[in-house]
Amino acid sequence: MQRGSDRLSARRDDEMKHELQGLLRSGHPTRVEEWHDPEPAADDDPDIASGPVPSRGSLGPEEALRVELARHLGRTAFPARPRELAEALERHHAPDRLVELVRELPAQGTYRTAHEVVSALARHR
Numbered sequence: 001m002q003r004g005s006d007r008l009s010a011r012r013d014d015e016m017k018h019e020l021q022g023l024l025r026s027g028h029p030t031r032v033e034e035w036h037d038p039e040p041a042a043d044d045d046p047d048i049a050s051g052p053v054p055s056r057g058s059l060g061p062e063e064a065l066r067v068e069l070a071r072h073l074g075r076t077a078f079p080a081r082p083r084e085l086a087e088a089l090e091r092h093h094a095p096d097r098l099v100e101l102v103r104e105l106p107a108q109g110t111y112r113t114a115h116e117v118v119s120a121l122a123r124h125r
Contacts, residue, residue, distance in 0.1 A: 068095075072093075072094040078113055079110050082111075086103045101121055105121065
């Protein structure tokens with residue numbers, strides 16, 4: 001007896017596996033009918049790949065930068081100097097523009113939080 005809550009039957013599971021087999025092997029849609037495929041993102045679509053979409057006006061540019069820094073660095077990167085922070089950002093595959101912003105900070109500063117980094121960037125500009 002199988003335990004759990006299956007919404008679909010075993011036959012439907014096999015059908016779905018068969019439908020997805022080409023996609024999983026090739027890495028791109030393999031259906032003849034293009035209307036089945038999801039539409040690609042447009043150039044002017046908002047960036048939502050990095051997380052949930054905030055409500056309109058909830059994050060300013062400084063707040064968005066702080067969130068992005070904290071997401072890529074985490075707590076273990078602090079306290080650190082700009083060079084160490086830039087290296088940590090590169091290790092975590094952060095966007096190049098973010099790494100360049102951190103590299104522009106004065107080398108003598110030591111930062112304990114992402115908020116301090118954003119404040120220093122605001123002063124530096």
